C-alpha cells in the first residue's frame with residue numbers, strides 16, 4: 675500500500691505499461707486512455723514503462739502532450755523530463771552486443787526473429803532484442819543463457835535482455851530524477867516484464883488479462899482487462915485519494 679500521509683486529493687505518481695494495459699489484445703491503443711493519462715499527468719508525474727523501443731513511449735508522451743517520462747526496453751532506456759521539455763538525461767543500461775549476438779546465433783540455427791523484412795520492433799532498440807511470439811522459445815532461452823542473457827515473455831514478444839535490467843530498476847532511476855520514493859508510485863501492468871515494477875511500488879494493479887507473474891506481484895487484480903482494466907485502476911485510485 676502507499677505510505678501514510680499522502681496528500682489528500684493529490685494523485686500519486688503513476689508508472690504504466692503499454693501493451694496489454696493501455697491497448698487491446700492487438701496492441702491497438704484504447705482511445706479512452708488518452709484523456710485519463712492527460713488528466714493524471716496534469717496532477718502528478720506519469721511515467722510510461724514499456725518493453726517497447728524508446729521511440730514508441732516517447733511518441734506516446736508527445737502525442738499526449740505530457741512531459742516525456744519513459745522507461746523503455748524493460749528498463750534498458752530511461753528518459754525523464756524534469757520540468758522543461760528536453761531537460762532530462764537519457765540513460766541506457768544493458769548489453770546490446772550480447773543481445774544482438776543471441777539474435778545472430780538464433781537465426782544461424784535457422785529460426786526467424788519475426789517482424790518481417792523491415793523490423794520496426796528492433797530497429798531503434800539500444801539495449802535488448804525482441805523476438806516474435808510465434809518463434810520457438812526453447813532455443814532462444816538456450817542461446818540467451820549461453821550469452822549470459824535472460825528472456826522475458828511480455829505476452830506479445832520474447833525479449834532478450836540483461837538479467838539485472840528490468841522496469842523496477844528503471845523506476846528507481848526515474849524516481850530519483852523526480853525526487854520521489856518508488857513506494858509513492860501507483861503502477862498498472864499485464865505481464866511478467868512488469869513484475870518487478872508492480873512489486874516495487876506502493877499500490878499496484880494487474881489488469882484482468884495479466885499473466886500469473888503480474889497477478890502475483892500486484893496488490894489488486896482488476897475485474898476488467900486491457901484498457902478497461904487501466905480505467906478501472908484509475909477510478910479505484912481516484913476514489914482512494916478523494917478524502
Ligand SMILES: O=C(O)COP(=O)(O)O
Nearest residue numbers: 692693724725726828831
Ligand atoms: O513490446 C512488448 O513486447 C511489450 O511491451 P509492454 O511492456 O508495453 O507490454
Ligand SMILES: [Mg+2]
Nearest residue numbers: 691693694864
Ligand atoms: Mg504489457
